[in-house]
Amino acid sequence: MSETATAAGSGANATATFARKERTGAAADPARVSAIATDTLQALHEIIRKHELTYAEYDALKAWLIQVGADGEWPLFLDVFVEHVVEEVANADRRGAVGTIEGPYYVPGAPVIESGSAMPMRPDEKGTPLLFQGTVTDLDGTPVAGATVDLWHADDEGYYSQFAPGIPEWNLRAVVHTGADGRFAFHTMQPAPYQIPTDGSTGAFITAAGWHPWRPAHLHLKVSAPGKQLVTTQLYFDGGDYVTDDVAQAVKPELVLRPGPAADGTGNEVTYDFALDPA
Numbered sequence: 001m002s003e004t005a006t007a008a009g010s011g012a013n014a015t016a017t018f019a020r021k022e023r024t025g026a027a028a029d030p031a032r033v034s035a036i037a038t039d040t041l042q043a044l045h046e047i048i049r050k051h052e053l054t055y056a057e058y059d060a061l062k063a064w065l066i067q068v069g070a071d072g073e074w075p076l077f078l079d080v081f082v083e084h085v086v087e088e089v090a091n092a093d094r095r096g097a098v099g100t101i102e103g104p105y106y107v108p109g110a111p112v113i114e115s116g117s118a119m120p121m122r123p124d125e126k127g128t129p130l131l132f133q134g135t136v137t138d139l140d141g142t143p144v145a146g147a148t149v150d151l152w153h154a155d156d157e158g159y160y161s162q163f164a165p166g167i168p169e170w171n172l173r174a175v176v177h178t179g180a181d182g183r184f185a186f187h188t189m190q191p192a193p194y195q196i197p198t199d200g201s202t203g204a205f206i207t208a209a210g211w212h213p214w215r216p217a218h219l220h221l222k223v224s225a226p227g228k229q230l231v232t233t234q235l236y237f238d239g240g241d242y243v244t245d246d247v248a249q250a251v252k253p254e255l256v257l258r259p260g261p262a263a264d265g266t267g268n269e270v271t272y273d274f275a276l277d278p279a
């Protein structure tokens with residue numbers, strides 16, 4: 001491994017990125033806040049009774065909660081262990097493309113590249129080349145021209161640009177707009193599985209529970225068009241490590257790719273289409 005990503009680095013960066021995120025529409029109604037807070041606290045009280053939590057364990061919990069904040073790891077922790085249920089509830093009525101969690105490593109404003117060209121990458125970017133292509137349509141299958149396909153993913157060592165040291169700013173992050181036929185294509189490098197940083201408080205939690213800290217290799221996408229619902233999703237690779245055992249529980253059967261050898265003989269290619277729900 002050429003660089004060592006530290007939890008302190010990626011955690012703090014994820015917190016800074018979250019602080020810049022535009023956030024609207026949170027509940028302001030005191031009755032709703034009270035109902036959710038009451039149920040949350042009652043669930044916690046029940047767990048304490050059920051497991052007869054000791055004072056030593058209560059103190060360990062307080063110390064750990066303080067440390068997660070100090071490490072800047074709340075975005076990591078919540079996106080791994082909680083976001084998948086928020087996504088399930090938010091997108092329950094969707095009929096088109098299937099979504100999943102966004103995770104903590106999206107950065108808006110990636111360079112716009114020509115469809116069919118290469119993602120920003122290092123001249124010696126490691127890995128298996130991948131041609132990722134498809135068509136954006138509406139629910140009836142009519143191609144959507146001018147749709148935005150925003151792709152970001154980890155490199156062949158499982159690290160994300162802007163969150164691990166030593167990687168160029170927009171490496172393996174790009175936006176493509178679909179043509180008149182609704183088609184898009186990216187040339188990229190297949191990502192590796194992603195390991196939750198084990199040197200921070202989220203890693204300490206996973207180790208203490210005896211779990212593994214891995215997510216399967218994945219592509220992240222946001223696909224949108226005027227008059228359509230934006231879909232945030234991820235795509236996985238059939239047969240890859242952790243596809244059936246994702247620590248973030250974000251894999252869905254519809255999101256598993258089956259790439260084949262590329263027609264031009266370099267690496268793999270795969271086609272995946274997105275049907276967008278009306279806004």
Ligand code: DHB
Nearest residue numbers: 076077079080103104194
């Ligand atoms: C986390 C990282 C990811 O790459 C992802 O897709 C989801 C969550 C995380 O570390 O929280």
Ligand code: FE
Nearest residue numbers: 103105194220
């Ligand atoms: Fe990810």
